[in-house]
Amino acid sequence: xxxxxxxxxxxxxxxxxxxxxxxxxxxxxxxxxxxxxxxxxxxxxxxxxxxxxxxxxxxxxxxxxxxxxxxxxxxxxxxxxxxxxxxxxxxxxxxxxxxxxxxxxxxxxxxxxxxxxxxxxxxxxxxxxxxxxxxxxxxxxxxxxxxxxxxxxxxxxxxxxxxxxxxxxxxxxxxxxxxxxxxxxxxxxxxxxxxxxxxxxxxxxxxxxxxxxxxxxxxxxxxxxxxxxxxxxxxxxxxxxxxxxxxxxxxxxxxxxxxxxxxxxxxxxxxxxxxxxxxxxxxxxxxxxxxxxxxxxxxxxxxxxxxxxxxxxxxxxxxxxxxxxxxxx
Amino acid sequence: xxxxxxxxxxxxxxxxxxxxxxxxxxxxxxxxxxxxxxxxxxxxxxxxxxxxxxxxxxxxxxxxxxxxxxxxxxxxxxxxxxxxxxxxxxxxxxxxxxxxxxxxxxxxxxxxxxxxxxxxxxxxxxxxxxxxxxxxxxxxxxxxxxxxxxxxxxxxxxxxxxxxxxxxxxxxxxxxxxxxxxxxxxxxxxxxxxxxxxxxxxxxxxxxxxxxxxxxxxxxxxxxxxxxxxxxxxxxxxxxxxxxxxxxxxxxxxxxxxxxxxxxxxxxxxxxxxxxxxxxxxxxxxxxxxxxxxxxxxxxxxxxxxxxxxxxxxxxxxxxxxxxxxxxx
DNA sequence: TGCATCACTGTAAACGATTACAGCGCGTCG
DNA sequence: CGACGCGCTGTAATCGTTTACAGTGATGCA
Numbered sequence: 227x228x229x230x231x232x233x234x235x236x237x238x239x240x241x242x243x244x245x246x247x248x249x250x251x252x253x254x255x256x257x258x259x260x261x262x263x264x265x266x267x268x269x270x271x272x273x274x275x276x277x278x279x280x281x282x283x284x285x286x287x288x289x290x291x292x293x294x295x296x297x298x299x300x301x302x303x304x305x306x307x308x309x310x311x312x313x314x315x316x317x318x319x320x321x322x323x324x325x326x327x328x329x330x331x332x333x334x335x336x337x338x339x340x341x342x343x344x345x346x347x348x349x350x351x352x353x354x355x356x357x358x359x360x361x362x363x364x365x366x367x368x369x370x371x372x373x374x375x376x377x378x379x380x381x382x383x384x385x386x387x388x389x390x391x392x393x394x395x396x397x398x399x400x401x402x403x404x405x406x407x408x409x410x411x412x413x414x415x416x417x418x419x420x421x422x423x424x425x426x427x428x429x430x431x432x433x434x435x436x437x438x439x440x441x442x443x444x445x446x447x448x449x450x451x452x453x454x455x456x457x458x459x460x461x462x463x464x465x466x467x468x469x470x471x472x473x474x475x476x477x478x479x480x481x482x483x484x485x486x487x488x489x490x491x492x493x494x495x496x497x498x499x500x501x502x503x504x505x506x507x508x509x510x511x512x513x514x515x516x517x518x519x520x521x522x523x524x525x526x527x528x529x530x531x532x533x534x535x536x537x538x539x540x541x542x543x544x545x546x547x548x549x550x551x552x553x554x555x
Numbered sequence: 556x557x558x559x560x561x562x563x564x565x566x567x568x569x570x571x572x573x574x575x576x577x578x579x580x581x582x583x584x585x586x587x588x589x590x591x592x593x594x595x596x597x598x599x600x601x602x603x604x605x606x607x608x609x610x611x612x613x614x615x616x617x618x619x620x621x622x623x624x625x626x627x628x629x630x631x632x633x634x635x636x637x638x639x640x641x642x643x644x645x646x647x648x649x650x651x652x653x654x655x656x657x658x659x660x661x662x663x664x665x666x667x668x669x670x671x672x673x674x675x676x677x678x679x680x681x682x683x684x685x686x687x688x689x690x691x692x693x694x695x696x697x698x699x700x701x702x703x704x705x706x707x708x709x710x711x712x713x714x715x716x717x718x719x720x721x722x723x724x725x726x727x728x729x730x731x732x733x734x735x736x737x738x739x740x741x742x743x744x745x746x747x748x749x750x751x752x753x754x755x756x757x758x759x760x761x762x763x764x765x766x767x768x769x770x771x772x773x774x775x776x777x778x779x780x781x782x783x784x785x786x787x788x789x790x791x792x793x794x795x796x797x798x799x800x801x802x803x804x805x806x807x808x809x810x811x812x813x814x815x816x817x818x819x820x821x822x823x824x825x826x827x828x829x830x831x832x833x834x835x836x837x838x839x840x841x842x843x844x845x846x847x848x849x850x851x852x853x854x855x856x857x858x859x860x861x862x863x864x865x866x867x868x869x870x871x872x873x874x875x876x877x878x879x880x881x882x883x884x
Numbered sequence: 885t886g887c888a889t890c891a892c893t894g895t896a897a898a899c900g901a902t903t904a905c906a907g908c909g910c911g912t913c914g
Numbered sequence: 915c916g917a918c919g920c921g922c923t924g925t926a927a928t929c930g931t932t933t934a935c936a937g938t939g940a941t942g943c944a
Contacts, residue, residue, distance in 0.1 A: 272692070276609045
């Protein structure tokens, strides 16, 4: 860039210090402030953040580092975090390690060189060599979605589904369901597990069904029919629930159906009247951003913040359990 | 950060200049270089990029500005761009205007203050006041997906589907299809339009069908049956194609089906043998990153770069047109 | 009138790196 | 033998801000 504060000051007929103060809203006489404003406009002055950063030791930049960016969560997190932080004047440096631990470390280090004011680690695996450097530098780091002890000693923002799973369970119980089937794929999603747990805790019998890739959902439907006592409701991830319905299962007459929604869009489920647990990673982002800002303001957040990351939306695919089931219980 | 080059130099018993040279691989005697390396390791020195940026007028940072981040494209672009640029030492500042033109301008300006070495504008709308400042600063800006003249004078990277649509058409024609139906929703996607155009150019009759939100795909299937001459193939977006199949349409016996894939994942279509046009925004990202790097190296890219952003995957949902249709043509 | 107070302003020293320039010792070559 | 080139090194200027400090003139108050 060519035009510097120096030139602005010269044009406004004031010293460089006064010009700086005018721009930062410190005490400056009205006419001087106005002349500076004018000079800035005429010259098209754009502050040099690098110089500012060097002098004041703040870059107004935060790092957002993903272990792997490529899943629907990524977008939502970036969006939620940036919305909050942007309002405070921060920008986000984003990078993805593409599931490579070594690269994760390299990128963490790179962000440190860029002197980020803070760092968010999404799904970090293990500590790596860069983390101690952050500690030394006093740069706050918050982990999101980290497995257990991965980043010991750092505040961890973790999703929790207990509240929504509890409400879901309460509703099913109130409708008389005492036996519920759950479609549980190989890779078990946290919300599904949370629901299974909540149901069991409430004394509901839970049968798990594997979605056989080959047979598909119509076979699964048949298997549900063979369960004894017969399940009166089923909980399944988005895809599997759709498959069941496509296979001809009628809800709620035949079976009450609960969908564990995909991230973000719930519109289609709403339109079809499908009761669903809506996962909303935006809340994770907002919570993380908020925690970081308060940290920068002086108070370190607690070591673990559980964020209710889902909403329970009971809808018409839910019905009372048939009497037959009642007696079975 | 506390430990500076100064301290490294002191510890290594050399001057600050030598230390700097050692780190940047300039000519330094072997023993001195080694002592610096040692000192860096012992002190945990991390270079201050802000100072480097101030002095050398390069931030090794690029801006990536979205008009709206929230669609599957976003993730893919970030991933593709960062993969290429990260290897060159660049980091990405990411922001989304959340569909607000004024905010777009504010963010562009903010990136300019951060002294990004280059800027990618995704889906920009109109010029705004910040763009001229980039021009003045000599900071390269590349637009992606910009509508027509939005960013006049800037290199524009635009997706093109002509090649894949052409191959698709050739295959259909070779199979004897002379009348093809296209499910065309209100918001027309570029690849769908490209396919329609290619088909027409090849002399194929094209009937467009609106996906009636209420009636759904079974109604659409019925409508196709009523077309005269009867369409022998259908082209539809992911969701609609799935709907058709769920409604009982058998491919390819009854109808040849071509899916215009959703961004990214084609796995399910492959498994089901659905012929599809696979959209791959990664290529846009790679092309943009490459163009930018060559620009920074000195040669400005052309004003318009068309990137083939899809691959044609013919599969078993394609069959020869029945003779009856042959005669109709 | 004299002195403290006040609002504002300018001078100059940082911040932490890069790099032009000059100096040094030493080997080579005419 | 002197000039030169070469490889390495240190000194110091520089990038564009922020900010401590001191100075200015005007004002209030005794």
